[in-house]
Amino acid sequence: MALRRGLYRTLLYGVLVIGSLICLFPFYWLLRSSLMDLSQIFVVPPKWIPSPFNFDNFRQPFEVLSFERYFLNTFIVVGGVLAGVLLSSTISAYSFARMKWTGRDKMFALLLSSMMLPFAVTLIPSFIGWQALGLVNSYAPLIVPAFFGGGAFNIFLLRQFYMSIPKELDEAVFVDGGSHFTIFSRIILPLSRSAVLVIGLFSFLGTWNDFLGPLVYLNDEVKFTLALGLQQFRGMYNAEWGVLMAASLLVLLPALIVFAIGQRYFMEGIALTGIKG
Template sequence: MTTFAFRWQRVLLYAVLIIGSLLCLFPFYWLVRSSMMDLAQIFEMPPKWIPEPFVWRNFIEPFEQLPFGRYFLNTLIIVVGTLIGTLLSSTIAAYSFSRMKWVGRDKVFAILLTSMMLPFAVTLIPTFIGWQSLGLINSYAPLIVPAFFGGGVFNIFLLRQFYMTLPRELDEAVFVDGGNHFTIFTRIILPLSRSAVLVIGLFTFLNTWNDFMGPLVYLNDESKFTLAIGLQQFQGMYTAQWGVLMAASLIIVLPAILLFVIFQRYLIEGIALTGIKG
């Protein structure tokens, strides 16, 4: 291949990547642009690409119309609780399935994987009835407690596959030195799987932060609502405050974007290292 042809291939590749990036970023641009417009500007045809004038009050309205600060605190409580429970239970369960030998281990893991095939809608009503019988509806328990009992089958599966790539000679060395499984888990496995655990943590944060269905089903008291439910209140049956809704959406999505920017390197590294090994 000549140098000229190679350069043209690279130019074509970069052009495709740039166009793809612009297409992916366009919805976010539209969100930012609409968050600074009033209703007339948003629906003006042909559309305006730059707000004129900039309606900065859209970013103040969510805090004046709704207890947005309270919604943020409620969401943070659920996110932190779910994150702690998921990381604890997923890492421990994955260690048990990958590094410990016990009767029926592989069969139990296979049954666990089959539960991933069940749609959320199938288990919604039985789960709701169960929490209702415990008298825990309109509390954060249904949203946080399940994280301490598995933290998601996919998380366990992902960590198990990663743990299995680590050499077992490390375990044997710890046993020779008089250590036990707790020593292996805390001193060997967790430090080596930091990137994989971080991936699980980031995915858990994003899923919990953006969760709408869970709080909608289990929370009835407005003082316990989350940010996702708060957004819905800007959209009524016959009308919607689109400018305020877009501004509130931008405020909510910024923490997730900031978190991704900060931990981007660790996220990519964790995804790359988390291989699939039988």
Template structure:
């Protein structure tokens, strides 16, 4: 009886998970389905679940009518620069807070964490005024350069938590052999924290790839627009061609989905490891 009760509870659990996953996947299915339809099929009542016929021309129009290819290049430039800055600065900063001893370290870290309480809207106008005074508006500098100065408080916190799980005996062994902090960081900490760094990289890629507010505030020239802004422009031009808009949205979403699918194993592993020790 006990085994049978466990079996039924498991069936119920899987049933709930399957139904929940269907609800989560339905918007994506609707996006894919609508991207292959013309306007007359999208709004049919009752709805048409499978396109008939398939309208693959919707995927060509974003590149023919707008500079969608250029938007891809611009987005990769911003993403690559931001990734480099975040991974470099956050790993170094986290190492300093986790493995080095210096006066006021914990107070500085507490102050750093308190900055997470500031909403983005509070710092938006002062930041814009500062970049405008430097003549950097309408360039990628305000979008990329800040990532080289800390790389985000959350990233530093996440890596610090992981670094603190590594035994300090490794540091002492390096010091005994005549090494220094640079040796510890490059030869021990970075190789052992590969999963945590991949998590930071995935978070950074997704946030930068989908960033709308930053490019909207700092970029004025259409030739410098990223995909998020380009998609908005596309929506304004093709407000009635929903099939083309859905196809453009699917093109923008696919790289992020593919990257997450590839790195899902390392993503979950890194999340688990960074939560071991507080």
């Protein structure tokens, strides 16, 4: 029995290691290509280790394009979206989970049904609306919607977490003369920190990597975000692949750092969310 268990564990670890290497291989190829010039990237058979290391690829994005400006633009959009998502989602989820009002469950069902609508379905009506308001080629279409719910999935996730918190705590606050604002700020938010960090992490990664939104609404190159700015390294007939790989790695690093810092809260929030429906 012990031998069988040992073999099973060895086989399991072997499969996990092989799977991890497969998942990490694209990242290694990105890193390897970012340190090569064009003549080394496509050589056959492939070179696995750059020789020599071409660190000039990491300097060119800031010399050829206003890459630092793209970073600033992206941080502006991400900061605005995070503020809107965290504010609107927490309040909306509290209303659905802890307050009683006419039509609450029907409105929540309608909210969930909106998750089945692809982004492409609402793209054209949304663009026409923002164009009528004269806000195309600004950050408003990318930031303002976050202040009106922050996404059905975020509200659903927080609602499930809020419902797992005992409602006896609400009754105790009401007995002491407190209000819903007291419950929300003093009880719900402190107890749901992990879940709030999860939606913050999802929103950060989604906004940081968003390409279609900026592509549709931004026309001025000075306002481009990083995801949109990367395409500037691809011409009509050729591409600076080494520089593009280096720029892609620079774009990827902040997302990796944020995920590495927040992964503990991410796992905790996923584990605790949805305990009670």
